[in-house]
Amino acid sequence: MAAAADGGHTAAGWLRLGRDGRLTAYASCAEGLVRWTESEPGSDLWHGPHLFPVEGWTGRFTLTQDAHGFVWFAATRHRDGAPEGREFVLAAQYQTSRPLSDWRVLGNPFPPADASAPEPGTPVVLADGAGCLHYFATRFGVGVRARTQRKDGSWAAWADHELRWVRGAVVPTEHGQGRVGFLAPFRGGAVQLGQEKPGEGAFAWLGRMEADAAEGTYSSCETSPGVATHFWRAPADGTVVACRPPGTGVVTTGGFMSLGGAGGVGPVGVVRTPINGYDCTVLLQRGAEGHPEIAAYPTEGEQYGTWWAPVGDRCAGLPAVALDARGSVTIAMIGTDGGLRIARQDLAAEGLAFGPWRCVG
DSSP, X not given: OGGGTTOOOOOTTOEEEOTTSOEEEEEEOSSEEEEEEESSTTOSOXXXXXXXXXXXXXXXXXXXXXXXXXXXXXXXEEOTTSGGGEEEEEEEEOSTTOOOOOOEEEEOOSOOOOTTSOOOOOOEEEEOTTSOEEEEEEXXXXXXXXXXEOTXXXXXXXEXXXXXXXXXXXXXXXXXXXXXXXXXXXXXXXXXXXXSSTTOSOOEEEEEEEOOOOTTOOEXXXXXXXXXXXXEEOTTTOOEEEEOOSSTTEEEOSOXXXXXXXXXXXEEEEEEEEETTEEEEEEEEEOTTSOEEEEEEETTOGGGOOOOEEOSSOEEEEEEEEEOTTSOEEEEEEETTSOEEEEEBOTTSSSSOBXXXXXXX
């Protein structure tokens, strides 16, 4: 399919497990969204690629999944008459393999800027445990603005979270008990904000990390109840860095842990899974040579170090990692020919071993 020939833009977390046990992969192309779906849980037969055209598509999107298994997509598109010709939009997939909803227009919360001003960052949507959606838009020099869809389906007006020095999109975080939050990167670190309880549109300041990071490389994972570990790349060589702030409301200036992976690009994919009976964190990156590389270590045991192993051919965009219906670590990548390839953990093997790559769409 020519629409996916170069892999398009791959959003973080673009491989998702539906409530029916089937995995779905999502990517972007010039015309809109592209989707592949397992024919049944754990199958090597997939349906797709299926194209969902979007008029005025700008090519970049993010996605999240709520407690009902609904997948939500945040994006921007061009439209004549919109502020600066751009509007923020939202769509949903309510069931695995079903069509997407219509795109809902949420407007554009930013005042017109001069031609030299940076474009808004890619919008981000979060779903909390109370059934509310939170849609975030960012613009350097203006800050973070957000709309919340309440449980009854109504939308609040755009709220201004300030943070005018934010760089790029915010990064989703989880805080346990259905609470969500985000990291707002700035030059020299990131500010962490989060809900005090699900269903609130207010996000409180939770702390700040002061460390240089390569732009666009943050990711986060809840590694124990209510505790998140954050990851980013050192700007000097692309090494993956981990940080677990020691508490709420603190400024963290040290204790950053290097996890190797020098030369890699973009944010790492993160999942947790038992390996040989131990709770482990699995990291996936696009390595220096453009190949997927994987590492694993005991969760919150960064002091033990990591060893990165290449696990496939060159890929277009970032690879993705998720657990399938059996709990098997599953790696996905889009090949340079635009095809989707999948490799699954061999659960019968010791350690973290994978079966062969299969081209599934």
